[in-house]
Amino acid sequence: MPKKRKVFFLSDRTGITAETLGNSLLSQFDDIEFQRTTLPFINSPEKARATVETINLAASNGEPVIIFSTTVNNEIRSILRQSQASFFDPFDSYVPELEKVLQEKSLHVEGRAHGMPDVGRYESRIDAMNFSMHHDDGQTRKGLERADVIVLAPSRCGKTPVCLYMALQHGLFCANYPLTEDDMETRRLPEHLMEFRHKLFGLILSAERLQQIREERRPGSRYASLQQCLFELNEAEQMYRRFAIPFVDSTAMSIEEIATLIMHEKGLRRQTF
Amino acid sequence: MPKKRKVFFLSDRTGITAETLGNSLLSQFDDIEFQRTTLPFINSPEKARATVETINLAASNGEPVIIFSTTVNNEIRSILRQSQASFFDPFDSYVPELEKVLQEKSLHVEGRAHGMPDVGRYESRIDAMNFSMHHDDGQTRKGLERADVIVLAPSRCGKTPVCLYMALQHGLFCANYPLTEDDMETRRLPEHLMEFRHKLFGLILSAERLQQIREERRPGSRYASLQQCLFELNEAEQMYRRFAIPFVDSTAMSIEEIATLIMHEKGLRRQTF
Numbered sequence: 096m097p098k099k100r101k102v103f104f105l106s107d108r109t110g111i112t113a114e115t116l117g118n119s120l121l122s123q124f125d126d127i128e129f130q131r132t133t134l135p136f137i138n139s140p141e142k143a144r145a146t147v148e149t150i151n152l153a154a155s156n157g158e159p160v161i162i163f164s165t166t167v168n169n170e171i172r173s174i175l176r177q178s179q180a181s182f183f184d185p186f187d188s189y190v191p192e193l194e195k196v197l198q199e200k201s202l203h204v205e206g207r208a209h210g211m212p213d214v215g216r217y218e219s220r221i222d223a224m225n226f227s228m229h230h231d232d233g234q235t236r237k238g239l240e241r242a243d244v245i246v247l248a249p250s251r252c253g254k255t256p257v258c259l260y261m262a263l264q265h266g267l268f269c270a271n272y273p274l275t276e277d278d279m280e281t282r283r284l285p286e287h288l289m290e291f292r293h294k295l296f297g298l299i300l301s302a303e304r305l306q307q308i309r310e311e312r313r314p315g316s317r318y319a320s321l322q323q324c325l326f327e328l329n330e331a332e333q334m335y336r337r338f339a340i341p342f343v344d345s346t347a348m349s350i351e352e353i354a355t356l357i358m359h360e361k362g363l364r365r366q367t368f
Numbered sequence: 369m370p371k372k373r374k375v376f377f378l379s380d381r382t383g384i385t386a387e388t389l390g391n392s393l394l395s396q397f398d399d400i401e402f403q404r405t406t407l408p409f410i411n412s413p414e415k416a417r418a419t420v421e422t423i424n425l426a427a428s429n430g431e432p433v434i435i436f437s438t439t440v441n442n443e444i445r446s447i448l449r450q451s452q453a454s455f456f457d458p459f460d461s462y463v464p465e466l467e468k469v470l471q472e473k474s475l476h477v478e479g480r481a482h483g484m485p486d487v488g489r490y491e492s493r494i495d496a497m498n499f500s501m502h503h504d505d506g507q508t509r510k511g512l513e514r515a516d517v518i519v520l521a522p523s524r525c526g527k528t529p530v531c532l533y534m535a536l537q538h539g540l541f542c543a544n545y546p547l548t549e550d551d552m553e554t555r556r557l558p559e560h561l562m563e564f565r566h567k568l569f570g571l572i573l574s575a576e577r578l579q580q581i582r583e584e585r586r587p588g589s590r591y592a593s594l595q596q597c598l599f600e601l602n603e604a605e606q607m608y609r610r611f612a613i614p615f616v617d618s619t620a621m622s623i624e625e626i627a628t629l630i631m632h633e634k635g636l637r638r639q640t641f
């Protein structure tokens with residue numbers, strides 16, 4: 096039975112930075128079961144005091160409690176620091192050194208990251224998402240000239256999540272197109288994609304994984320048979336090689352990794368919002 | 369003309385942690401124009417040496433260069449540290465202290481965060497995304513009992529992005545429903561939503577902002593008129609109040625903030641992938 100430890104992510108805004116940093120560090124300790132709580136929007140001394148009470152209650156059993164905090168307001172931080180917990184604060188750790196290197200004073204204003212959006216960038220992010228939804232699964236051929244990338248793959252290989260992720264997280268215009276049996280039998284790319292060959296990126300999975308996913312969709316169907324999965328994946332890979340389309344076997348990859356690989360491969364600038 | 373500084377985000381995997389941490393810190397220095405480069409998948413000494421060359425080239429003009437690095441392999445990090453740059457590394461800063469607090473040795477294995485997905489969690493994330501796409505804009509009434517949250521708002525108030533964000537980033541099953549003029553004239557919630565009242569969350573915007581967004585969609589239309597926007601937003605707000613539906617004016621909020629507020633308000637556990 097693994098050791099349990101309580102972890103709090105504290106923020107004056109969303110808590111995304113505290114969570115991302117904290118989870119990345121905690122992932123280095125996999126014998127411990129972490130019980131995570133995110134407390135966002137701690138933007139007043141009252142909320143800070145209430146947070147300290149919550150944490151001290153959690154710490155009352157005497158076991159070590161860990162805090163990752165990204166609040167920037169000095170008064171609020173000095174209150175949060177009174178918690179009975181180990182306090183990890185990247186602003187404390189890095190801002191003084193950054194001020195030296197950059198020869199600038201920091202703002203000490205809360206919630207710049209993930210804060211009030213620049214309207215133009217917000218629009219472009221929404222446009223990217225709308226484009227990617229409308230160009231999901233080969234729904235339309237219109238406007239592909241605007242696409243940053245066009246993801247190809249057999250059905251159920253994970254085109255949609257990676258495209259929506261790149262749209263939402265990085266403001267990229269992502270289309271995706273399912274390779275059909277017709278494409279595989281003719282062994283040719285759909286005509287309307289030929290002119291956009293440079294935008295194409297292919298996905299494959301292991302046949303076992305694809306079978307498992309399709310089986311959940313249509314149990315016992317030909318579509319879900321191992322033989323059919325092997326056929327489609329093999330044809331897809333040959334197609335990618337024939338047309339020099341970069342591709343990856345994403346069986347063991349997270350959506351974030353697939354997206355990063357595609358952006359890296361295509362030299363796409365990743366915006367952060 | 370603002371001071372320019374080059375920033376590199378280095379990682380053995382996606383670079384998401386380095387970017388999130390770095391951008392959050394850099395957002396405290398808004399008089400400086402940062403030129404950001406993310407170099408992911410630095411997972412071999414060769415790639416590390418190539419990275420150092422890239423960075424030293426960027427630093428050759430003598431201006432300070434900043435690195436945020438989250439690689440965990442000691443050999444790779446020792447190579448990266450040879451770069452002519454200020455090196456910020458949360459693993460160096462925090463892992464020793466975490467090892468003390470947790471009384472455990474860390475793994476020093478790369479890419480646990482955003483790394484190879486647990487199949488079950490991957491599935492639930494994909495299921496959440498599929499559910500949210502199928503339940504976008506009131507497309508279907510089926511399966512609403514499975515929804516974690518149902519977002520209500522007049523057309524173009526930003527229901528879709530926040531729902532897809534919560535699905536992709538936190539594995540939540542999110543439906544959204546557009547309040548129509550019919551709903552507003554009857555001043556009643558759609559019948560099929562009544563039984564799910566406890567799952568509802570409302571959005572409004574400022575009328576000026578909504579007009580601006582709709583104007584881009586349908587210039588000069590009644591739909592985009594300030595008067596129509598005022599009417600719909602006013603009716604929506606009254607509806608939220610009448611049925612005790614929590615709501616927020618998201619005019620000045622980012623997608624991340626709206627999502628965080630909804631999850632916080634509804635007590636929804638946020639998964640991180």
